[in-house]
Amino acid sequence: MEDDILIQISNRIKERRREKNITVQELASLANVSKGLISQIENSRTIPSLIVLIDIIKALEIDLNEFFKDIRTKSKLSPILIKRKEEYEHFEKEHATGFHYQRILTRVINHSTVDIVILNLEPNATRPLVETDAFEYKYIISGTIEYQFNEEKIQLNQGDSMLFDGRIPHTPVNMGSQTASMLVVYFFEEKKA
Numbered sequence: 780m781e782d783d784i785l786i787q788i789s790n791r792i793k794e795r796r797r798e799k800n801i802t803v804q805e806l807a808s809l810a811n812v813s814k815g816l817i818s819q820i821e822n823s824r825t826i827p828s829l830i831v832l833i834d835i836i837k838a839l840e841i842d843l844n845e846f847f848k849d850i851r852t853k854s855k856l857s858p859i860l861i862k863r864k865e866e867y868e869h870f871e872k873e874h875a876t877g878f879h880y881q882r883i884l885t886r887v888i889n890h891s892t893v894d895i896v897i898l899n900l901e902p903n904a905t906r907p908l909v910e911t912d913a914f915e916y917k918y919i920i921s922g923t924i925e926y927q928f929n930e931e932k933i934q935l936n937q938g939d940s941m942l943f944d945g946r947i948p949h950t951p952v953n954m955g956s957q958t959a960s961m962l963v964v965y966f967f968e969e970k971k972a
């Protein structure tokens with residue numbers, strides 16, 4: 780995400796919060812995140828995950844289309860996008876220990892969003908079953924990972940891949956003694972009114 784877009788998003792959140800005359804703490808409570816995270820977002824010091832951003836926008840009672848309507852990059856987009864390894868954004872998810880994510884790319888394509896990340900999973904990583912409002916594609920770069928769904932367990936080895944509806948409760952488990960790595964692509968579909 781380019782800096783100018785981050786600043787536009789940060790300013791829009793701050794302006795709307797002030798318009799509604801609510802404090803940073805009140806917005807944090809409404810969006811179910813920490814006060815510190817809201818402060819970092821408003822000051823352009825961090826990029827929220829898509830889910831957190833949507834929760835904040837909903838807490839501010841803004842229509843998603845309205846929120847993003849005028850946000851544009853200042854530069855003309857090239858049809859070729861290169862992202863160097865050192866530019867990948869590290870992030871973590873709540874209630875997950877030993878899960879290390881690196882966001883490679885997030886783009887809106889034809890009113891849908893594609894989010895591409897690398898997940899490095901430590902041998903003893905733990906997390907409860909989760910649901911994602913997206914289709915998820917997994918490609919195992921290294922290691923052996925067992926995907927646990929409600930009643931089903933599927934083992935994937937290096938080079939294996941899988942696509943599934945993320946609304947099915949799921950979690951990965953590293954079956955090896957070394958850190959396992961996978962490419963994860965989330966396909967968020969546009970919500971129909």
